[in-house]
Amino acid sequence: MEIGYTVHKLFVGLRLRCPNCEQGHMFHGLFAMDETCPYCGVRYERREGESIGGTMINLVCAEVLSMGGYIITQALFAPSLAFQLTFWVTFNIVFILLFYRHARGIWASLSFLSGNVYPDPDTQKEFTGQVK
Numbered sequence: 001m002e003i004g005y006t007v008h009k010l011f012v013g014l015r016l017r018c019p020n021c022e023q024g025h026m027f028h029g030l031f032a033m034d035e036t037c038p039y040c041g042v043r044y045e046r047r048e049g050e051s052i053g054g055t056m057i058n059l060v061c062a063e064v065l066s067m068g069g070y071i072i073t074q075a076l077f078a079p080s081l082a083f084q085l086t087f088w089v090t091f092n093i094v095f096i097l098l099f100y101r102h103a104r105g106i107w108a109s110l111s112f113l114s115g116n117v118y119p120d121p122d123t124q125k126e127f128t129g130q131v132k
């Protein structure tokens with residue numbers, strides 16, 4: 001798999017578009033993710049609890065940014081510990097709320113790249129007619 005294709009699909013997820021067709025919107029509210037694409041019908045998350053992957057992306061990004069920011073501001077300006085804690089705790093809460101949808105979108109793109117985002121099988125075609 002080409003690295004440019006991978007990066008492109010991750011940006012598609014970051015923009016909250018369906019990683020398969022790149023047309024459908026993944027969210028219809030502030031925090032409510034659609035189960036399937038309204039455009040092409042693929043299912044974004046197939047297994048129960050899979051959204052924890054997006055949560056992990058969100059938390060890792062928040063921690064890397066706030067720890068990096070803490071170290072840089074401490075080295076440059078040496079503000080008080082009370083200021084640092086207040087600022088970076090607030091930053092974490094706001095960032096996690098604002099980045100939640102985008103982290104879930106990136107996770108959906110990662111699922112797509114690993115082959116787990118595809119349409120549900122048609123139940124009419126799957127039905128064999130054998131009823132016991």
Ligand SMILES: [Zn+2]
Nearest residue numbers: 018021037040
């Ligand atoms: Zn789609």
